[in-house]
Amino acid sequence: RFGTGLLVRYAPTMVRDLPQYGHKQWQSYFGRTFDIYTKLWKFQQQHRQVLDNRYGLKRWQIGEVASKIGQLYYHYYLRTSETSYLNEAFSFYSAIRQRSYYHQVNKENRPELVVKKLRYYARFIVVCLLLNKMDLVKVLVKELSEEIEDYTQRFNTEDQLEWNLVLQEVAAFVEADPLMILNDDNAVVVLSNRLQEGGVPPLEQGMVVGQLTLADALIVGNCNNQVKFSELTIDMFRMLQALEREPVNLATQSSKPGTLEPNEKPAKRENPHKYLLYKPTFSQLYTFLSASFKELPANSVLLVYLSATGVFPTGRSECEGPYDFGGVLTNTNRDVVNGEMVQKRSQAQKEMHCLHPGDLFSFTRKPLFIIVDSSNSTAYKNFSNLFGQPLVCLLSPTVYPKSMQDQCQRGSLFTLFLYNPLMGFLSVCGLSSMRYGLWEKAQELLRKVFHDIGQMITSSRVIDQAYLQFYGDEFLRLLMIRFVFCFFPPAIPKLPNRDVKTEVCTDIYIYI
Numbered sequence: 001r002f003g004t005g006l007l008v009r010y011a012p013t014m015v016r017d018l019p020q021y022g023h024k025q026w027q028s029y030f031g032r033t034f035d036i037y038t039k040l041w042k043f044q045q046q047h048r049q050v051l052d053n054r055y056g057l058k059r060w061q062i063g064e065v066a067s068k069i070g071q072l073y074y075h076y077y078l079r080t081s082e083t084s085y086l087n088e089a090f091s092f093y094s095a096i097r098q099r100s101y102y103h104q105v106n107k108e109n110r111p112e113l114v115v116k117k118l119r120y121y122a123r124f125i126v127v128c129l130l131l132n133k134m135d136l137v138k139v140l141v142k143e144l145s146e147e148i149e150d151y152t153q154r155f156n157t158e159d160q161l162e163w164n165l166v167l168q169e170v171a172a173f174v175e176a177d178p179l180m181i182l183n184d185d186n187a188v189v190v191l192s193n194r195l196q197e198g199g200v201p202p203l204e205q206g207m208v209v210g211q212l213t214l215a216d217a218l219i220v221g222n223c224n225n226q227v228k229f230s231e232l233t234i235d236m237f238r239m240l241q242a243l244e245r246e247p248v249n250l251a252t253q254s255s256k257p258g259t260l261e262p263n264e265k266p267a268k269r270e271n272p273h274k275y276l277l278y279k280p281t282f283s284q285l286y287t288f289l290s291a292s293f294k295e296l297p298a299n300s301v302l303l304v305y306l307s308a309t310g311v312f313p314t315g316r317s318e319c320e321g322p323y324d325f326g327g328v329l330t331n332t333n334r335d336v337v338n339g340e341m342v343q344k345r346s347q348a349q350k351e352m353h354c355l356h357p358g359d360l361f362s363f364t365r366k367p368l369f370i371i372v373d374s375s376n377s378t379a380y381k382n383f384s385n386l387f388g389q390p391l392v393c394l395l396s397p398t399v400y401p402k403s404m405q406d407q408c409q410r411g412s413l414f415t416l417f418l419y420n421p422l423m424g425f426l427s428v429c430g431l432s433s434m435r436y437g438l439w440e441k442a443q444e445l446l447r448k449v450f451h452d453i454g455q456m457i458t459s460s461r462v463i464d465q466a467y468l469q470f471y472g473d474e475f476l477r478l479l480m481i482r483f484v485f486c487f488f489p490p491a492i493p494k495l496p497n498r499d500v501k502t503e504v505c506t507d508i509y510i511y512i
Contacts, residue, residue, distance in 0.1 A: 020079055020275060021291030030076055037069050060113060063101025066092050067120045074127060081271040083247035086130055093124040106147075111155040118147060118163060125170055126230045129237070131247075134174060134190045141170055166229075173229040173237075176410045178427040181439050189436050193238070193420050194246040200474045201447075201454040201481065209458065210469030212367050212390065214272045214476055215300035216292045217243050222279045222308035222329050225409055231278035234411040235307035235373065238419035243303070243475055244271045272303070272475065282330040282353060293363050301367040301390075301470065304360070307415060310376025310398075311354040322358030323350050325379035328372065330355055357383050364391055367469070369476060372396060373412045390469040394418075394483045404428065417486035418479055422446050424486065446485075453481045 044051060044062060051057035070092035077085040096102065102117040121144040128137045145167055152160040181189040203209060219240055221233035275288050296302055308328035332353045357380045367390040372380050377395040385391045396414035404413050417424035422442055426434065457467060470476040
């Protein structure tokens with residue numbers, strides 16, 4: 001019993017700390033942990049009266065078990081990219097709140113129990129953000145704020161500033177989008193930006209494209225001062241959603257709603273597997289790259305998304321090689337040499353806390369799709385294809401309009417175009433709100449634009465064949481089309497002061 005109790009208490013933390021790379025390394029551990037929690041959950045359901053009367057089982061203890069199960073589902077989602085497990089995490093977190101499992105915690109003079117409740121709220125908010133349940137997020141933030149205020153007044157703890165920072169981060173995260181869509185009652189309409197059925201221009205009959213499939217994606221976030229919450233920057237959040245399909249309603253996903261059967265994997269992976277790396281060191285980043293490269297199936301693509309501060313060369317070099325243009329920043333906190341932090345280098349040396357273009361050359365032995373959103377994205381401009389495999393680099397601008405430069409904390413404009421191109425376009429046009437009816441009209445125009453861009457790509461006789469090799473995958477096809485849309489107009493004209501939101505931005509810039 002003692003061993004089982006320890007496992008129940010610490011198992012979610014243990015499996016969370018397992019290496020995320022290497023599917024075979026962690027799969028069995030998650031299966032065993034879920035098996036233990038399944039038995040525990042059924043046991044407390046079947047013997048609730050005895051546990052209450054004889055052993056004094058408290059409701060917060062049931063809530064703690066449910067919270068651990070929700071935490072397991074969330075980490076399983078992070079490792080598999082299956083949104084069905086995200087929905088399961090939501091169902092357990094939601095049940096805790098609906099059944100008031102933590103309601104009595106505040107009456108006990110134990111600050112550690114209140115901290116459990118606060119952590120539950122923070123985890124629930126993360127899941128709601130990923131499921132775009134923004135109305136519920138706002139309610140949870142309000143409740144969390146009240147709980148933090150009560151906690152700090154009662155116990156005079158040292159972690160008050162940390163919890164207030166959590167509130168500030170989630171508030172900034174929710175307000176990061178530059179455009180609000182309003183219904184007729186002036187209420188904000190929350191729209192999903194995951195890939196939906198019919199959301200990609202279809203392949204027309206006779207199109208000759210590759211059969212490659214996006215299997216793995218590394219999403220790296222290391223931008224200074226960018227809005228973040230729970231080690232997820234706004235750019236990472238947006239790219240994460242751009243690489244997922246819209247989840248099906250929970251009720252239609254399982255014939256047994258509410259049961260714990262995580263080891264029954266879906267027959268087909270709908271989403272590419274993703275690694276989320278927040279401010280990784282070079283060694284961490286290279287470890288994940290190597291593991292993903294090793295496990296990449298045949299006829300599959302590895303996507304590397306880099307949203308990071310630019311690192312520029314300190315001086316001019318006699319030769320211009322793959323390590324002479326700088327790159328993007330990697331974290332320095334945990335990188336040491338011989339037990340000491342690296343001291344300032346000479347101008348002849350290269351920046352070691354940096355992912356240079358040459359660092360990725362080894363991984364071009366397999367199909368590689370790179371997106372660089374950085375102030376030094378041009379370092380990857382002359383990326384060499386040494387092995388003849390399909391290779392594409394989508395690079396962000398390095399200079400933005402003055403009106404957009406102050407918005408960098410709320411996320412990159414380039415990533416915003418890849419995530420929600422219409423929002424990016426309207427933001428550049430200076431709009432901050434739009435009626436839902438006009439939004440739908442603009443989306444219809446955008447669908448026509450995307451169809452035409454797709455035809456331009458597939459019918460071009462001069463385009464690099466790598467684009468056509470990647471065009472067969474829906475996620476990569478949409479990213480390439482959105483990239484073209486982002487760069488196609490050389491300049492957005494200053495719109496006249498007309499109404500109807502300037503004729504839907506002059507009918508999407510006179511239909512591009």
